[in-house]
Amino acid sequence: MKIELINGAINPIALQWGPFKVHWYGIIIASAVILALWLSIREGRRLGIPEDDFYDVLLWSLPIAVICARTYYVAFQWSYYSHNLSEIIAIWDGGIAIYGALIGGLITILCFCHYRHLDAWRFLDVLAPSVILAQAIGRWGNFMNQEAYGLVTTKAHLMALHLPTWIINQMYIGGAYRVPTYLYESVGDLLGFVILIIIRHHHHWLKQGEILCGYLGWYAVVRMIVEGMRTDSLMLGQLRVSQWLSVVILIAVVIIVIYRRRHFNLPWYSDLIIKEKKL
Template sequence: MIFCALNRNAIQIGNFSVKWYGVIMAVAIVLATWMSISEGKKRHIMSNDFVDLLLWAVPLGYVGARIYYVIFEWGYYSQHPDQIIAIWNGGIAIYGGLIAGLIVLLVFCYKRRLPPFLMLDIIAPGVMAAQILGRWGNFVNQEAHGGPTTLHFLQSLHLPEFIIQQMKIGGVYYQPTFLYESFFNLIGLIIILSLRHKKYFYKQGEVFMSYLLWYSIVRFFVERLRTDSLYIFGIIRVSQALSLILFIVTLILLIYRRVKVKPKWYLDGSGLKYPYTR
């Protein structure tokens, strides 16, 4: 059977098109929201809070992802300022979106008087699931891949033929780093979901920190294989450096909160009477 590269357009009507990347990202956002609402009800957080947060976090998250990318590619964008807002030409970074999303969530929790660490715990698995799914948008676009490899190597991974052929770009086979990140994050998500309802296991904030620890490890090792990394001083991969810093800071914070702060257990929930009013 002969496989051709996937069409990036999910729908094409004249000059109007809907990209598969956009469809996948939309499904990923819906999935993350559904997971958060479902878990939030168990932890005494109303579903409206997650919907309202979504309306702010998603657009500002994309803005943050774009700003992050532009900053580290300023050499190009300083010469082509008209391209700064041309997000449709590509150029967003997950870490930038996560940073912006975190800021939005902290402000939101302050305004709504919600426990921020618990909200982060509830949302983190959904965000992780969205990242797992979202990487398949990179697959369709044939981007965020690794360096050149061989057909034999890809076949040795026992990959479906459609993945192997999609990794053939310009007659050259490339490492499917999107798949590595998606697969190992899926393992992390399964572990976190299997542990978060265990009694006396997670303190509030630790589901979120488990996500950060896992993702930073996966991203650190996958990033070194990618060919589109952002660099500092031309030698240091930004995402690797940030992953290392994130892992160390998160681990220190986790230990400190366990020993000094002694927060409530995750399963204790918000402590608010549900449904609550303000």
């Protein structure tokens, strides 16, 4: 398996046997999911969460998240897909919305925790840093597909950002160089992952549930900023859907954190780990 170039751009197909094609997009997403699962299992052990719970929730949440991500995207692009029904399932060509995946995945995990009698806040706290890391990696699938880009720019501007040549060449799309918004979001997500894993074990900094809230709040800010630079945003009239949803999520996170701190005697996340170690 090697990276091939077509007219200076990376071939989005990694492998092909006759009609069977393996896209880089799928390889990158699968790699991100596997890494997120491994990291979640490691952290789950520190809190006494059985490894099988992570495998089981993945089997349910991943396909549902993909379906919801595609449904979300198609719903806001219905003017196109209503005339191209056969393309609705073509997720290998891109066109899935991360917010749709997050909504579908969150609902599935909440149902799973209810069915298994698991503490949903604790379970989601473990998953949150791994998910945002997976998102950071997954954005490189957009890079391979030459999507999720920004406004027209110049090669000189991209060179001034000290980007490697292979990235600059890949940002030549439709006869012009484009702002690499996928890269900005990937870097923002990666920074969020680093911050979360550093502070989550700090003694008495975060209550249970606040790692999840930190993830949601951080990603909402990153997405709100990056979405304003993109040219392929999903729109609702004149509104960028993801920006408004980001605002709603950010406000909700602040309200939830304040309310839970004032009205509930919540355990510290760091204390949950210490107690498990003493067992």
